[in-house]
Amino acid sequence: MTGTSTIGVIAIFVVDFLSLVYVSHLHQIDLTAAVGFATQVLFYPVSINIGLTIGVTALVARALGAGDRDRARRLAASGLILSCLFSAVVASVVLIYSRQILSGLGAVGPLRDVAERFLEITLPANVAFAAGMVLSGILRAVGDARRAMYVTLAGGIVTGIIDPILIFGLHFGVYGAAISTVVSRLVFLGVGYWGAVRVHNLVGRPSVGALLDDLRPVMNIALPAMATNLATPVANSYVLHVFAKFGQAAIAATTVTDRVVPVAFGVIFALTGAVGPILGQNLGAGLLDRVRRTLTTSFVMTAVYVLSVWFILWVCSSLIASLFDATAEARTYIEFFCTFGVSAWLFIGFLFVANASFNNLGYPILSLVFNWGRASLGTIPFVTIGAAYGGVEGGQLGIAFGAAIFGLSALATAYGVSGRLAKRHALP
Numbered sequence: 001m002t003g004t005s006t007i008g009v010i011a012i013f014v015v016d017f018l019s020l021v022y023v024s025h026l027h028q029i030d031l032t033a034a035v036g037f038a039t040q041v042l043f044y045p046v047s048i049n050i051g052l053t054i055g056v057t058a059l060v061a062r063a064l065g066a067g068d069r070d071r072a073r074r075l076a077a078s079g080l081i082l083s084c085l086f087s088a089v090v091a092s093v094v095l096i097y098s099r100q101i102l103s104g105l106g107a108v109g110p111l112r113d114v115a116e117r118f119l120e121i122t123l124p125a126n127v128a129f130a131a132g133m134v135l136s137g138i139l140r141a142v143g144d145a146r147r148a149m150y151v152t153l154a155g156g157i158v159t160g161i162i163d164p165i166l167i168f169g170l171h172f173g174v175y176g177a178a179i180s181t182v183v184s185r186l187v188f189l190g191v192g193y194w195g196a197v198r199v200h201n202l203v204g205r206p207s208v209g210a211l212l213d214d215l216r217p218v219m220n221i222a223l224p225a226m227a228t229n230l231a232t233p234v235a236n237s238y239v240l241h242v243f244a245k246f247g248q249a250a251i252a253a254t255t256v257t258d259r260v261v262p263v264a265f266g267v268i269f270a271l272t273g274a275v276g277p278i279l280g281q282n283l284g285a286g287l288l289d290r291v292r293r294t295l296t297t298s299f300v301m302t303a304v305y306v307l308s309v310w311f312i313l314w315v316c317s318s319l320i321a322s323l324f325d326a327t328a329e330a331r332t333y334i335e336f337f338c339t340f341g342v343s344a345w346l347f348i349g350f351l352f353v354a355n356a357s358f359n360n361l362g363y364p365i366l367s368l369v370f371n372w373g374r375a376s377l378g379t380i381p382f383v384t385i386g387a388a389y390g391g392v393e394g395g396q397l398g399i400a401f402g403a404a405i406f407g408l409s410a411l412a413t414a415y416g417v418s419g420r421l422a423k424r425h426a427l428p
Helices: 002-024 029-065 069-096 098-105 109-141 145-169 174-199 208-244 248-264 266-284 288-315 317-323 328-339 341-360 364-375 380-426
Strands: none
Touching: 002 029, 002 145, 002 174, 002 248, 002 266, 029 069, 029 098, 029 109, 029 174, 029 208, 029 248, 029 266, 029 341, 069 098, 069 109, 069 208, 098 109, 098 208, 109 145, 109 174, 109 266, 145 174, 208 248, 208 341, 208 364, 208 380, 248 266, 248 288, 248 317, 248 328, 248 341, 248 380, 266 288, 266 341, 288 317, 288 328, 288 341, 288 380, 317 328, 328 341, 328 380, 341 364, 341 380, 364 380
């Protein structure tokens, strides 16, 4: 499940990575910074989409694990409609207030204007993106990891082809990257529909009655998951706001590292998406010993993978800075991140796996508490103090310290939850 999901996830992240490489070779650091601000704003609707996907995937997986395919089809249909409605509202709100949001992040003047136009192009496609993500989640819930991979892989391949054509061939510049983002999200929807509806027939006919009946169970998981996922962009927004005070080089370096991280740790993102349906199906089947084994395997895999990638990033730090045509100041920040700042991802990985277990084992409020704990108490004081005394590098170390506290606490709590469920299951 994780292997196939990794291919699809990294395909998208690699395309985003290459898009920024293309934009950086327009040799205008303000354009790189503008894409960074726009991307940060886009994290908010995407986080809502992820929360909805978690809710629908968890319920469909449980229904399938319990052998109730009809209920799984009904939940899939209701979840798809709800995702479209929520994503449309969220995209509209963000689009209306995009200028104010960008100003709050620290974007000013022409840089803000470029970021605002980037958002005007990409935000309307959020509905298609949300629907495609839910359809991919439904495919993971039924265990069809290969077709779930096709959803994101197809979008990544198409975008990878048209990105340089739009940016350089047709001279659309930074807006070519925005247009290619829209195209990829439409491809997501088409491929997801083919797999979930045409191949597996896992989406029933939607109805108002079923939608009202399923609204509460879907939202019981989706709302805490949405709130949980919003913690990350909020924390990142604060970090960007603090780093923006150190100039465009700091913003550009942060934008680069934000693109490097998903590519480097795509396996962790894929693991947390893949482990959810596995936990959900085993919980639905009452196999609590497998739940605990799944947790242990996931945490060990996270540690081994992050430590391996950390070494690779340290060795390649100078090459990464050169790839993005970084200025001398930006290069310093990028190389420091690859050497020390990336350590935060060992603990963020633990937190992600723990959150996936909380969402799928019936304790979504715990993922909400831990994610917002890291976003607030684990980020604001550490980044503020670190940046005050050590600049951008100090802020990066502050992120790592805060992540360590909450990541290790979430790991211990995940085992506590699995033990509690095992005792409850043994009582009858």
